Amino acid sequence: MDDQNKNLILAVVLSGIVMLGWTILFPAPETVTDPNATVTEVANTDAGQTTAVAPPAATGTAEAPSVAETASASAEAPRIAIETPRVIGSLSLVGGRIDDLSLKDYKTEIDGDEIVTLLEPVGDATPYYATYGWAPGGALTVEDVPGANTLWSVESGSELTPDSPVSLIWDNGKGLVFHREISIDDNYLFTITQSVENAGDAAARLFAYGVVARHGTPERTVRSPVLHEGLVRLSDKELDEEKYKNIVDFDYDPREGGKVSVVSVEANGWTGFTDKYWMTSLVPQPGQSFTSVAKYVEAGNIYQVETRMPTVDVAPGASVTTTSFLFAGAKEWETIKHYQDDNGFYRFVDSIDWGWFWYFTKPIFRILHALHGLIGNMGWSILILTLIIKGIMFPLAYKSYVSMARMKELQPDMEKLKEQAGEDKEKLQRGMMELYKKNKVNPASGCLPILLQIPVFFSLYKVIFVTIELYHAPWIGWIRDLSAPDPTSILNLFGLLPFAAPEAGSALAFLSLGVLPILLGISMWLQQKLNPAPTDASQAMIMAWMPWVFMFMLGNFASGLVLYWICNNTITFTQQYLIMWSHGHRPDVFGNVLRSLRLKKKGA
Secondary structure (H helix, E strand, O other): OOHHHHHHHHHHHHHHHHHHHHHHHOOOOOOOOOOOOOHHHHHOOOOOOOOOEOOHHHHOOOEOOOOOOOHHHHHHOOEEEEEOOOEEEEEEOEOOOEEEEEEEEEEOOOOOOOEEEEEEOEOEOOOEEEEEEEEEEOOOOHHHOOOOOOEOEEEEOOEEEOOEOEEEEEEOOOOEEEEEEEEEOOOOEEEEEEEEEEOOOOOEEEEEEEEEEEEOOOOOOOOOOOOOOEEEEEEOOEEEEEEHHHHHOOOEEOOOOEEEEEEEEOOOEEEEEEOOOEEEEEEEOOOOOEEEEEEEEOOOOEEEEEEEOOOEEEOOOOEEEEEEEEEEEEOOHHHHHHHHHHHOOOOHHHHOOOOOOHHHHHHHHHHHHHHHHHHOOHHHHHHHHHHHHHHHHHHHHHHHHHHHHHHHHOHHHHHHHHHHHOOOHHHHHHHHHHHHHHHOOOOOOOHHHHHHHHHHHHHHHHHHHHOHHHOOOOOOOOOOOOOOOOOOOHHHOOOOOOOOOOOOOOOOHHHOOOHHHHHHHHHHHHHHHOOOOOOOHHHHHHHHHHHHHHHHHOOOOOHHHHHHHHHHHHHHHHHHHHHHHHOOOOOOHHHHHHHHHHHHHHHO
C-alpha cells in the first residue's frame, strides 16, 4: 500500500473519530420514550410506603417519613386552589400535599395553548408532588402524627395566593395539635411553616420533614450527556448531581426500605429534582442543620428526596415551630439568583446546569442576559455577544491570521518544493521546515485560537441548550424558537412545496437542512478558502469536505447556536481577509470560486 493511500485511510479514520466524538458531545435532539413510566403502573401504586428508621446520628430514634397514598384517596380529596401571576393549581387536604401545579408563562408547544404542568397528584399519568409533615419517635406511632392520608382541616384561608396564605390544622386526639401554614410569592417559592403543640402529659419525640416524590423514571425530551436531569443537591459546600440511573444504583438500606444516599448538612443546603428547564427543590432555612436523603423505592419505581430536621422533644405545654421552603417552577436565572441573594439560599444558582466550563458559561450567560435586557431580542443579543467574544480574542487571533497570511504567500514555494521532492517525503518535510524558518512562520500558531474557542463554544452551547431564557425565544422571520432547530427544510424548498419537513428523529431529518445550517456550511467553506491548503492531497480532500460534513452535523442543532457559529465564521473571515490584504496578499476568494465554476462548466 503506497503512502498516499495510507494517508487517505488515516484521514478518513480521523475524520470519522472527529464526527463520532462530536455527536457524542453534541448530540442532536432525540425524542425518547421511557418504557417504565406506564399509566397503569403509577396509577395503582402506593407512593413510598417506607417504615424505615432514619439514621440515628441525624434524627435520633424517630421513624423515617412515609408518603403513602392511594389513587382513590387523592381523587376524592378536598382541595384548595392555588393561583398567582405565574402559577395555577391546587393543594390536597389529604396529606396537605402540593401536587397540582402548572406554569402560566410557559407553553408545551410554541403554537399551542397548553401550559407546562410541573406537579401531578397520584392517580394521574406521572405523579410528582411535595409533602410535609412530622415523623414519630419515642413512644409515638404513625397514628399519632399526620401522614399521607391524614385529612387536614382548614384553619384559615380559602385560596392560596401571594396575598392570602392558607392555614391547616390537625388534632391527633391525644394531646398533640399540628398546624401548617402555607404561603406563596409572586414567582415559584412556597413557604411552609409547621408547628406542633403538646397539650398532653408526656413529652413527645418527633421530627419535621419535607419530601418530593416522583413516580416512574421521567421521560427525557432529549438524550444528551451534556444535559443533567435527576437529583441536584447542595450539602454545605458540596454540589451533588446524580442522574436517575445512578439513583437506582444507590446501596440498599433495609431500614429505609429502599436504595438511599444520606448526607448530614451542617448549615446550608437544598435538594430536589431538576429537568432541563424546570426544578422542584426542598430548601430548609439558611443556617439550619438537616439530613439530606435521596432514595429510590423499587416497589412502584419511585424517586424521593427528603429533608429531615433534627429530632426534638416537645415538653408538655410547649410547642415547636419549623419553617422551610419549596421551589417549584422554571429555572430562570434572575428568579433563582433573587432567592440566593435576598433569601440567603446558598449557591442556589448552581442548581442551573452550567457544565464543566462553568467559569466560561456563567460570565457568557451574564453578558447575554444583560444584552437581552437592553435589546429585548435573544437573536440579536447572540450576534452582539459573538462580536464581544471575537473582540476579546482578536489580539491573539491577529498573530494567527498574520501567520496564516504568510503561509498563504508561501504556497507557490511549497508547490515547487513538492515538485522537487517528488516521492521523497523526508526531503519535502526538511524543505518545508527550512522555508518556515527562513520566513519566520510558525505553522502551528493558527491552532491556538481554535483551541481557545473550544471551551467558549462548548460554554455557549450549554447556555443555549440548557438555560430557559432561550426557550421559545424568537429572532426574526421564521426563527421563532432559538432553542429549537431551524424549522425550514431544503426537502420542501423551504416551504414552497405543499408538504411538511421531516420530523426530528426521523430517517430523513439528517438531510432536512434549513436556511441557517446551509449558511453555516457556506461560511465555513469561505473561511477555509483563506487558509493554506494541506500539502498532502488526501488531507486536502478531507479538509475540502469538512464544511459540508459539519453543515449536516449541525443541521439539527439549536438555531441560536448555529446563528452564533455563522456570525463567528463571518467575523473570522472578515478579519482574516483584511489582515491578509494589509500584508500584501490579495485573496480573490470569490473570483476563484467563479473561475472554478466556469472551468467545470467548460469541462462538462
